[in-house]
Amino acid sequence: MSNQTVLQELENSSFELTEEQKDIRQYVREFAEAVIAPRSAQIDEDAKFPFDIFKEMVNNGLVGMPYPEKYGGGEADPVTECILVEELSRVDLSCGLVCMVNNLGAKPIMIGGSDEQNKKFITPIASGEKLCAFGLTESGAGSDFMGIRTKAVKKGDKYIINGSKLFISHGNVADIVTVFAKTEPSAGIRGLSCFVVEKNSPGFSVGKTEHKLGIRGSETAELIFEDMEIPAENLLGSEGSGWKIAMNTLDHSRPGVGAQGVGVAQGALDYAFKYAQERVQFNQPIGNFEAVQNMLVDMAIRTEAARMLVYKAAMAVHNDHRDKSMYSSLAKAFGGDTAMKVTTDAVQVLGGYGYTKEFPVERMMRDAKITQIYEGTNQIQRLVVSRHLIKNYK
């Protein structure tokens, strides 16, 4: 590809939501404000997975939205998935993860699984009967996930898996986990495989759960596999296809992390804007002061720009665009950085009150930080983008 082509493709991006996508945004927004907003502070305080909210999401058709119709899902396209996550995260990022983590865990099955595996595992995830998690990270394998030490050995009609996973969102509450393990440790990327693990598998246990800064309603757990036995038929694709499945999954899911960032930024901006009209100092609303106005406008600029980039990346994934990995990383990095900057500025607009738990922007700022870290830190996203640009600008 020439330099010209890359630049043209970045410049020629325009975007208009469909009427259906606009309706879904409105529907999810009303749901989030009515059902989640009154519970957010308590969910943060309790630091437990909000099963009541999950149930409401199932009953209102939100949990099943991203899955294929033939497995009982709503067949939402990637842009609609981002709108769903964005609107939930606008009110509460932890609750955005209720849908998002399920989808992340299920993606390897949808990407690498057979029709039979999809029928068996995706159908109960789409119906809300089962929760799913994604098991890639280990204590020694974070940014460099090829450092995975969990090992799977085939014995007859079973795989025996030994190892552990760290920082697994919903690992302690999930019924199904997609687990990446080495089937041939000396074979590099061709030695990684992906398996569906059910929580009742002999040898499966949950280790510690983390005490976290934010997204406290999304529990994060360690998983331990000691001679864990799973049926050989739970291998996704063939032995050695794990790296491809993992990369493909992340291409799909990273725009969604960008959407979490956009959502929490929008929630913080909305709150700060309203506050600035109401809070009076020097006999006038603080929103009259140019310094405050500039802060609010800069927050709006970043949030809207991040939103467009997220939708663009979701479209690239939807169309299987050759540069989809780059767009996904751009959206994830900018969405996350926007979330951190905008929520921090929202606290600033609220002054001392913003720093207290009386107001939601404090929680939003703590929640926002994770969007710069998980699914590949924003340094790693920049690495992905720079490699892509170097390769294509030769």
Ligand SMILES: Cc1cc2nc3c(=O)[nH]c(=O)nc-3n(C[C@H](O)[C@H](O)[C@H](O)COP(=O)(O)OP(=O)(O)OC[C@H]3O[C@@H](n4cnc5c(N)ncnc54)[C@H](O)[C@@H]3O)c2cc1C
């Ligand atoms: C709340 C939470 C939920 C999570 N959920 C999941 C989950 O559901 N499933 C899952 O598999 N994982 C999950 N993770 C793991 C997450 O994806 C990793 O934490 C993340 O990828 C970073 O890995 P690490 O923590 O080992 O950091 P490290 O890789 O040790 O990185 C530490 C620092 O070094 C920088 N760094 C590392 N390598 C480079 C490089 N080459 N160039 C530049 N900088 C570099 C990083 O950017 C970072 O700033 C979760 C983590 C958290 C905190």
